[in-house]
Amino acid sequence: MVTGASGGVGRATAVAFAARGDRVALLARGREGLAAAADDVERAGGEALVVSVDMADANAVEDAAQQVVDAFGRIDVWVNNAFAGVFAPFLDITPDEYRRVTEVTYLGYVFGTRAALRHMLPRDHGTIVQVGSALAYRGIPLQSAYCGAKHAIQGFNEALRCELRHGGTRVRTTMVQLPAVNTPQFDWVLSRVPGRARPVAPIYQPEVAARAVVHAAAHGRRREYWVGGSTVATLVANAVAPGLLDRYLARTGFDAQQDEQDEQGEQGEADSGGYGNLWSPADGPHGEDFGAHGRFDDEARPKSAQEWVSRNRNRACAALVVCGLSAATTAGLRRLRSAANG
Template structure:
């Protein structure tokens, strides 16, 4: 895949809803001609595939549980056979449980880990099996600010996101040792308005919500596609001002953040509305299959979500900003020299 060109063949996991759904749309809009969509839910997959085909691109929807390596391998083999060599693989699928750690059953914790962490491991493995012999391709790991700054009530999800960072760092060293041209990068995201808050397993007394500020999933999708077209050698990309602030604050004062989140982390993740104790979740089965509905990219927080991020603009225009900063610096040096001569 050449710099600044869209990938010819892309695979997106968790493609039926949320960030994955928005990423599929953005890839099609940006010119990717063949897109494979991997997820568990048939209704969401079919709707996402229809959106891709409406742009003139080819879509291949494959029901896949990312926790099952054999399913992931079979999906990758089918993509290669039907669409061609994979240029881009986006690992995005996840599930979660909202509850204090002691209220999460061991099987539930294991399931979150298998989908959210091992799903990325499985996706990375099958992608590399096809990219390394060609010595080209890009893998994007969709992460979160919670990969560095854990919060209460999401221990399983935070643990999985931390594990993805450690795994990816080790893998990147190995690829560098091999002098491989396959690129692996991580996109750390802020709180997003996705359907997960309506369908994750929750044992909270009130309805779950993202921790403000909340961004629309299209912000994440633009970042993922931008990074995919320009993988370079950057290890990570932090998207959203809140992501930058959270990670930097955790580096400087993690103990202070522990105490702050102990006071605020419970209320900030819940709305005043009571939770329906009988609502279905997507931990074991996809919600769209159970309800027969397509949930799309957005969740229930459109009214308080940001459609743009100045920090994302800075990522997209990094070279321009770097050149501008250099020009300003040279201008300042020249001005000082002129003052000295005069």
């Protein structure tokens, strides 16, 4: 089950599971996006089940889970990915908007996890993947509601892992911390900044995130995965020098998250009544499907060396050991030859 499956990382993740021949339940609100995502899943070799649901509605999420179990027989993997956001300074976000972001982005994960556990625990089998962000550790300006929700997910998931270990179950939960990703969200998000909302570079393609999520689903014993060199750099810098990072983001964080206005002075469509998805699905006015990719294909990276290392850390460690032994052996032989010649 993949929530937020109609676009972006959720869409790419659903297709990545389908490429393995999996049965994939697609959860989101938008009809056009869900229908197109189902077509993508079928073309990739999977079997799709579309379930329209608002993740902020706990009862609806429970019903969605039961609908999937009725159709597929069980839930092996649940991927929490759905979110909403507002690009604006804190005081420009209304209380209702803040509440809505929190209900979708944080409580949606809580409700999804509860629904998953109700079906996984009796079978003593299953993995829950929480799709997170570097912003789960490091808040940035203009995204206070989203950052707060991601921080909450981090704390919630850590507590849940402890409880699952205490109970001795084989059900696992893990978290995948993502970098900036090229998704359509930056044209959906409700925005009150002068320019068009954009991710902070470097930007990665959603397929990079999808590969990490699929890997995490198969290796749920690890507590979390970091994807992208920028995620590693951000989290390490925040752990070592958070005050310095505060000052850096205060100076650069506003401009780094906005494209300049075009010649007509247009910004993102969201605050002018366009495709903003805070209160309703991001279905376009003419039935558009926005897909997995946003408007940053020209600069987005299709691969991440760090993500490969994270997925293959045993092989990477073995390679480092071999390189180290080789270097030590070479140095030893040189010393022996030098001694012999002396």
